[in-house]
Amino acid sequence: MMKIAVFNATEKHGVTYRLKEIFLESFRDEAEITEFYFPKDCPSFCAGCTICFRGDEKKCKDAQYTQKIQKALLEADLLVFASPAYVFHTTGAMKTMLDHFGYRWMPHRPAKEMFSKRAVIITQCLGAGDRSTAKDIKDSLSWWGVSFIKEYRFKLMSEIEWDKIDEKKRNKMSSKLTAAANKFKNTDYNKRPHTKTVTKIKFYMVRMLQTDLGKKNPEYTDFKYWKENGWLGKTRPWKG
Numbered sequence: 001m002m003k004i005a006v007f008n009a010t011e012k013h014g015v016t017y018r019l020k021e022i023f024l025e026s027f028r029d030e031a032e033i034t035e036f037y038f039p040k041d042c043p044s045f046c047a048g049c050t051i052c053f054r055g056d057e058k059k060c061k062d063a064q065y066t067q068k069i070q071k072a073l074l075e076a077d078l079l080v081f082a083s084p085a086y087v088f089h090t091t092g093a094m095k096t097m098l099d100h101f102g103y104r105w106m107p108h109r110p111a112k113e114m115f116s117k118r119a120v121i122i123t124q125c126l127g128a129g130d131r132s133t134a135k136d137i138k139d140s141l142s143w144w145g146v147s148f149i150k151e152y153r154f155k156l157m158s159e160i161e162w163d164k165i166d167e168k169k170r171n172k173m174s175s176k177l178t179a180a181a182n183k184f185k186n187t188d189y190n191k192r193p194h195t196k197t198v199t200k201i202k203f204y205m206v207r208m209l210q211t212d213l214g215k216k217n218p219e220y221t222d223f224k225y226w227k228e229n230g231w232l233g234k235t236r237p238w239k240g
């Protein structure tokens with residue numbers, strides 16, 4: 001059964017929630033959907049202890065939350081992120097979750113599974129900030145190694161309460177998301193998505209960096225991780 005992991009930037013059942021529900025509607029009967037709502041499902045800030053960067057992410061003070069999120073991220077065929085714009089950016093709650101996965105950025109210890117994921121980002125705002133909000137999320141996804149990322153962004157323009165939004169406008173947003181969901185339903189998840197050049201460029205830049213770091217200190221955590229994965233040799237995370 002197809003697996004979907006959903007990350008909601010607020011706990012509110014507002015517009016963002018409605019848009020996300022419309023996208024998920026047709027998957028409900030045929031996919032296993034795991035949803036996270038922030039801040040509830042990752043309530044504390046990263047304290048900057050760097051234990052994760054040093055290789056012991058299971059010892060994070062918030063491991064009881066981050067380990068569940070990690071599992072869902074690795075197992076999912078499709079990742080869905082939904083966020084309103086809060087002062088032009090994603091919510092502090094979503095950012096808090098993303099901070100906890102800084103150690104998964106490519107210059108550190110990216111999970112090879114991420115290179116073959118597909119991801120959807122849904123953002124909306126009243127007038128401006130949907131793009132920068134999506135970028136906040138996309139920055140992490142792309143540095144985690146995800147190549148296939150589709151953004152669905154909306155500007156409400158007049159009202160921020162779903163029921164008060166003009167019906168025509170609501171239908172337009174719904175149609176866009178239903179069409180997107182259909183595309184994602186008809187995708188063969190056994191086939192890897194195309195790996196973008198930008199992902200490969202990031203990988204090769206970090207590969208050079210790790211090779212250099214390893215010369216200076218062969219015990220360096222990130223260098224050892226890259227070496228163990230064979231990425232400093234011929235193995236690539238988007239193949240095999």
Ligand SMILES: Cc1cc2nc3c(=O)[nH]c(=O)nc-3n(C[C@H](O)[C@H](O)[C@H](O)COP(=O)(O)O)c2cc1C
Nearest residue numbers: 014015016084085086087088125126127128129160
């Ligand atoms: C704290 C806060 C900050 C917001 N900042 C912006 C903003 O910078 N630009 C914008 O167009 N809308 C902004 N909005 C509106 C939201 O992006 C969104 O349209 C609204 O909260 C309705 O969505 P929701 O029901 O999912 O919360 C803000 C809302 C809140 C609560």
